[in-house]
Amino acid sequence: EAGVTQSPTHLIKTRGQQVTLRCSPISGHTSVYWYQQALGLGLQFLLWYDEGEERNRGNFPPRFSGRQFPNYSSELNVNALELEDSALYLCASSFVNTQYFGPGTRLTVL
Amino acid sequence: GQQVMQIPQYQHVQEGEDFTTYCNSSTTLSNIQWYKQRPGGHPVFLIQLVKSGEVKKQKRLTFQFGEAKKNSSLHITATQTTDVGTYFCAGRDSGGGADGLTFGKGTHLIIQP
Numbered sequence: 001e002a003g004v005t006q007s008p009t010h011l012i013k014t015r016g017q018q019v020t021l022r023c024s025p026i027s028g029h030t031s032v033y034w035y036q037q038a039l040g041l042g043l044q045f046l047l048w049y050d051e052g053e054e055r056n057r058g059n060f061p062p063r064f065s066g067r068q069f070p071n072y073s074s075e076l077n078v079n080a081l082e083l084e085d086s087a088l089y090l091c092a093s094s095f096v097n098t099q100y101f102g103p104g105t106r107l108t109v110l
Numbered sequence: 111g112q113q114v115m116q117i118p119q120y121q122h123v124q125e126g127e128d129f130t131t132y133c134n135s136s137t138t139l140s141n142i143q144w145y146k147q148r149p150g151g152h153p154v155f156l157i158q159l160v161k162s163g164e165v166k167k168q169k170r171l172t173f174q175f176g177e178a179k180k181n182s183s184l185h186i187t188a189t190q191t192t193d194v195g196t197y198f199c200a201g202r203d204s205g206g207g208a209d210g211l212t213f214g215k216g217t218h219l220i221i222q223p
Contacts (some may be wrong), residue, residue: 035213042215043153043198090152097141097202099211101152 002026004093004102012108013081021076021105025093031055032074033099034066038087046089049074081109112137112203116214124222129186131217133199140202142175142182143211148195156184186219194221 005024013019025032034046045058049068057064063079072093078085086109092099113136123129133142141160145153157166159175159182166173172185182201186193196218200211 043200043213045212092153097158098143098155099145099153099200100155101145103152 004091004100006089006091006102006105008105009103010106010108012110014110015081015083017081017109018077018079019081019107021078021089021091021107022073023076023091023093023102024073025091026095026100029093029095029100030072031094032068032072033092033094034074034076035090035092036060036087037090037104038084043090047076078107083109085109112201112212114199114201114212114214116199116217118217119215120218120220122220122222123189125191126188129189129193129219131184131197131199131219133182133184133201133214135180135201135212137180137203139179142179142202143200144173144182144184145198145200145213146195147198147216151195153198189219189221191221191223194219 007022031050033048036044036046046060047066048056052068066076068074088104088106090101090104092101115134117132141158143158144156146156147153157173162179163177164175170187174183182199196216198213198216200213202211
């Protein structure tokens with residue numbers, strides 16, 4: 001069974017640019033979670049999607065947004081990138097309360 | 111909002127020594143989960159505890175959930191180099207409402223051979 005996949009693996013952007021990160025959950029999982037893992041700050045909850053709808057969002061500004069598609073894959077969009085957005089962005093899909101993480105997208109903002 | 115604190119942030123041990131990380135929540139939890147993240151990797155689910163006072167073992171790892179369901183611990187006996195990584199606890203608030211685990215900041219385990 002394929003795990004959670006994310007693309008791209010790495011990304012380098014400059015301040016002010018926009019970025020889109022993609023996530024495909026494990027087959028059969030309808031929930032997708034996004035987390036930001038910046039150095040020294042642990043895992044910060046960003047967004048939760050279930051059945052195509054945003055169910056909850058963490059304490060992040062509106063320039064962080066996303067969506068979930070009918071096939072349950074998801075996108076995370078970040079507008080007006082700032083230096084502090086440099087982090088590992090992790091996607092997880094959920095089954096019976098357990099979260100299965102993808103390998104992450106490493107975003108560097110210069 | 112709910113806060114989950116984890117201590118210590120870093121722990122250096124000699125190979126063969128024991129290791130313990132502690133997790134404390136500001137609110138009562140419905141369950142607590144533990145994840146391990148190897149260097150350069152992504153978090154991998156280890157275990158979930160649900161019942162008050164629950165203790166679970168996985169080989170050299172022992173997980174405990176406090177009686178008040180506000181704290182938890184992970185103990186590793188006789189550490190090995192393969193245990194290196196960051197151990198996260200993650201709690202789900204028992205008060206209901208929106209889903210979403212609250213993760214602690216993790217304990218980085220560094221093992222010296």
